[in-house]
Amino acid sequence: MFLRTFKLSLLFSFYWAASCMVYSYAERFLLHYGFSTGEIGLVIAIAYLAAMILEPVLAQEADRGTRISLKSGITACAVFAVLLTLFTPVAKRMLPLLAVLFGAMTCVTLGMQPLVNAVGFHYLNRGETVDYSFSRGAASIAYALSSLLLGYLASQNIDSILWVYLAANVGLFLVALWFAPKRTEQTQKATAGSVFSVIFRYPKLMLFCAGMLILNVPHVLINSYLASITGVTGGNMSVMIAIAAIVEFPAMMAYTHIRKKISDRVLLIVSSCFYLLKTGLLALAAYFSVGAWAVYVSSATQMLCYAIFIPASSFFANDSVSRADQVKGQMLLTETTLCSGMISMLLGGLSIQKLGVPLTLLISEGFVLVGILIIATAVRTKNTSLSVFSNSILTQLWRLCFLCDV
Secondary structure: OHHHHHHHHHHHHHHHHHHHHHHHHHHHHHOOOOOOHHHHHHHHHHHHHHHHHHHHHHHHHHOOOOOOOHHHHHHHHHHHHHHHHHHHHHHOOOOHHHHHHHHHHHHHHHHHHHHHHHHHHHHHHOOOOOOHHHHHHHHHHHHHHHHHHHHHHHOOOOOHHHHHHHHHHHHHHHHHHHOOOOOOOOOOOOOOOHHHHHHHHHHHHHHHHHHHHHHHHHHHHHHHHHHHHHHHHHOOHHHHHHHHHHHHHHHHHHHHOOOOOOOHHHHHHHHHHHHHHHHHHHHHHHHOOOOOOHHHHHHHHHHHHHHHHHHHHHHHHHHHHHHHOOOOHHHHHHHHHHHHHHHHHHHHHHHHHHOOOHHHHHHHHHHHHHHHHHHHHHOOOOOOOOOOOOHHHHHHHHHHOOOOOO
């Protein structure tokens, strides 16, 4: 168990170290070269859209295990990311080419996420012992360290952050060759039909993804435009990212043990509610200039929202689909994140430019509340029926507040 968990921890850590740049430092990197906030939003949104097209293809082939396996999918994406990184410094004086290269780097990084997540569930579904939540927690520490390193390097030389991304992808490539399974071994024949047919086979999961999409829009907006937000609220961007990533570790590490006592669906509802607190504290800091403490406390709430919600949603998706659709189940979660990211990048940049940071954060609170209500409905719904709105929203809100019959 120890060796498998160690290998999975390395795989996750290298992946999230690479992701730190495209998730948290894209705005800072592109602002340095003269892109406006709106242009950055457009570049990243197109990258998210491209990743949404790439992911279903990779997921379907990985589930079949014929032409593309988990190992070959991850290694191919990592190698392509390395090649793109090597060409990026040459294009820094040609903004259109830089936008294309950075967008492609973002696309390929996001595209491999469901494959990386599926590696852990591949071994769990075979009955092999591996601590998935500990490995995901280790990735949070890697993300925190990467954030601090990238923040320091960006203050010295903005181009140097590319080499951290390069090194992380090289490490990802090597660990994938060492650890990722050659084939997606299944105990049943792969389900017929395209990857999009899972939408109709698993209505409960799709409703959950709808709520997750709405809930995730403010989360991605905050992470993507943190440089603009901290310019209004105060606080250090790198420290905020590091705090959020560090506090994730104990919660994610302990999740496997927590879910033995509390069901995934209860944890999904509770962690969703803490997104309200996270966004609300930032809105408070933006409107009333209460000081950096609110910003840092907001980052610390990551332990109770994101750190619980992400593993809970992964287990929820894995339990909601058949083993033949294992990678597709993880793909649906990532597609949801990408879709919410695309929306937040397009609307977030324009909203910050036109409405300002405080009002944008206040509107985000409304998004979070709607997302919570849909998620609360979804986790209480059976997979066999699409009539999920038989109870009114007010009834769901009442049950949510008191966690009744959950």
